């Protein structure tokens with residue numbers, strides 16, 4: 001999935017509800033670093049508004065795609081667990097569940113340490129992950145569930161089906177997507193994993209990594225996080 005920019009864009013075309021959230025936290029003259037920037041879904045809005053934006057992603061295919069699409073942005077290939085850009089940023093964020101691609105707590109801690117090293121003293125760190133949903137995690141692992149319909153980059157409508165298997169011992173959800181473009185065409189299939197991070201764990205890992213959780217929202221409109229929230233949206237600063 002993360003080597004096919006056109007397919008990734010087709011699958012995330014619906015995702016626009018988080019853009020105002022990030023626009024709200026940028027300062028006119030501040031420097032911005034997005035970790036796991038993907039194909040530039042959010043970068044597009046920030047660069048077009050003239051902000052000083054840098055994006056980092058593990059996928060060199062995605063980074064090459066961003067470089068050719070957004071000549072005014074700065075993009076670098078790298079691992080968010082271990083990077084050194086040699087400068088500080090006023091706003092660092094990890095959007096759209098990308099942090100769930102860090103499968104072990106040590107990786108999360110390493111990532112947060114690298115963020116500490118790159119965040120200016122008065123800077124903000126924003127993190128967006130979903131709340132694990134038992135109804136999704138404990139579905140029948142042998143059954144395919146319809147996930148969404150997209151316009152496939154090669155043309156036509158395509159139904160995306162999903163299977164998943166959650167392993168409690170690792171807290172990792174193993175996900176398999178099937179792209180069905182009609183019965184006459186072979187289905188493309190993709191595997192990816194997501195670490196489920198429960199609210200108490202995320203609070204603890206951030207706090208142990210010397211972040212102050214200034215606010216925790218349950219949606220992009222600023223509703224404080226509560227037991228019915230679907231999202232965990234953290235607004236953090238460096239602990240002084």
Ligand SMILES: C[S@@+](CC[C@H](N)C(=O)[O-])C[C@H]1O[C@@H](n2cnc3c(N)ncnc32)[C@H](O)[C@@H]1O
Nearest residue numbers: 002036037038041057058059079080096098101
């Ligand atoms: C769900 S996509 C989000 C992309 C983009 N930020 C967006 O909101 O559309 C997850 C991204 O995380 C990237 N990624 C996964 N592990 C990473 C790591 N260790 N360091 C940097 N990027 C990583 C993937 O290459 C992919 O682009």
